[in-house]
Amino acid sequence: MHIDDVKIDDEFKCLCPGLTDDELRRLKANIISDGEFREPVVVWKSEEILIDGHNRHDVWWNMDGEQRKQIAPPRVLLKEFASREEAHNWIISNQLGRRNLDEKQKSYLIGKRYQAEKKDKSKNLKPGGSSGNVSSGHSDHSKKTEVVIAEEVGKSPKQVRRDEKFTEAVDTLVENIGPEVKPEILNGKEITKKKVMEIAELPADNQKDEYDRAMGRGKPSGGDSFDPAEWGGMEPVDDPVIPEDVVTEYHVKEMQAAFNEVQKRATALKKAIHELPDGPGGAWYNPNAMQDIMTCYTNLMNTIKYRKPVAVCGHCGGKKCERCYQTGALNKDQSEALREGLEATA
Template identity: 35%
Template sequence: MLKKLKIDHEFQSKIPPLTFHERNQLETNILEEGRILHPLIVWNGIIVDGHTRYAILRQHPEIQYTILEKDFANRHEAIIWICKNQLGRRNLTPEQRNYVLGKQYEAEKLSRGGAHPRSVAPPSEAPIAQNEQLKGTGSATCDRIAAEYGVSRSTVLRAETFAKSVDVAEEAVPGTRQAILSGKLKTTDKAISAIAKAPQEERPALVQQLYQPKPDKPMRRTPKGAAAAQYKAIEEISAKMEQPAGPLEQSDILAELEDALRLMISRWNTCLAHNPDHRSACQAGIRRLAE
């Protein structure tokens, strides 16, 4: 039965691959157990989930395994299931989550729009904006998916654009999708979208530009006089705020400091998550502040 199973690369591309360490750990666990605990999910002989487990089985055919056959009406329904299954994981990078969310929305529009299972245009020909033919269906679908995952409809629309743009970049330079989704290649939605909008012959060069190291921009330092004035204003506001009538307990002081530390870490992570190109400059600035 194992030899009859097939891999569909479109299905596989919707599943973020394990890291080298995760893959080795999974293989170790399987060999120790002597069997695969989770079944391979299959549709019409095609693997829907369990590609890594399947690869390990090919290397160790003595391992026991089970197969769970799924019944989908078409390829789009299979992709929807894959995306939902992946979005239920907690270890996705923001890029992976964004990509899978976009692919689910794309598949649901196609599934509910009555498109033929094989009539999906290749990424290089697929429009970045919503398909005019599916606008009515897409709007309701977008709202439902947004409610399902607790995000805004604009987040879903941006995710679709991001996913299609990443696929275009992958076509131009194979391996780019994995580099972006794993976080190894730091870029912006704007840069990725620009590649998708460019003529096909220009895309490989634009993708290669993403791989070029970006020089750190010099950090703009606030003039000492202006910084001093800002600190003084903050101190004056703080002094006017209600203060405890008596001395604080040690636990209260530590709680105050802990809250301040959490806020600082949260702001730091938020700033760097949205501005990865400035990480080195920001770290240098923090070191200067600590001196």
């Protein structure tokens, strides 16, 4: 079978984490540089439906005639499935087995799997339903679906149920805003799972504005006070990395969100100051006053820069100590001091 004859199923493609436009361009550039598609695509043999390799398929379709002459199409690996449910579950298991999934991508897939297995189990428990396995590899009907999945993926049943809520929220925003939000949510760091679920609970007409605001593209709501939650920043981590209560690099990135948004606002403030009238009748004509203002602005930006959390505390390993003021993280000043101290004693 040739790659050009493969069919695309929207439901199956939705299960595979997509790439942003920039990531697709980088993938295409890497394939052109390598001179080949290193990995094959997987196709459901009897249905001719693409099961795995959607991003590579997209790259192939976006190549021009000259590029296609230089690079052979992706190899097609044929695989048979007894039903759509079996193919659906294979895609999820295959994706979850990959090491390059980040937390949001993994949560989305776990939520999808939970939805599918709950549906299968409910169907099989009806009068006349099959007494076979709920899904391939599962035969213990005494355990709840979320317990079985939790044991396999290394999470708690509560986290599995929360992953389902996150999956529902992503699908809601895709439906109400557009398919472009899915790779932004799952591949980006700008918005947290908690914020995604909060936006999905809003009326459909309000979701896009709130989503853009959370991504740093929209206008902030009225008021002079800074609310980190308004921009998707500094919210509690949904799924703390084990061991519990130990700060990790994931948590540090969450802590940085508020600093990033304050810096954006401060930059916008500088632009607004420069756009004020500066002629003879302007309020900012006094050069001494302007110099004082810009000095204060520079001090503000330096404070933001050097107080922003940049690393897990090297003194306690994220367990929180007096050196990091019980935060588990070091800012730039502290991190540089620690590094200099280590270098001095090396």
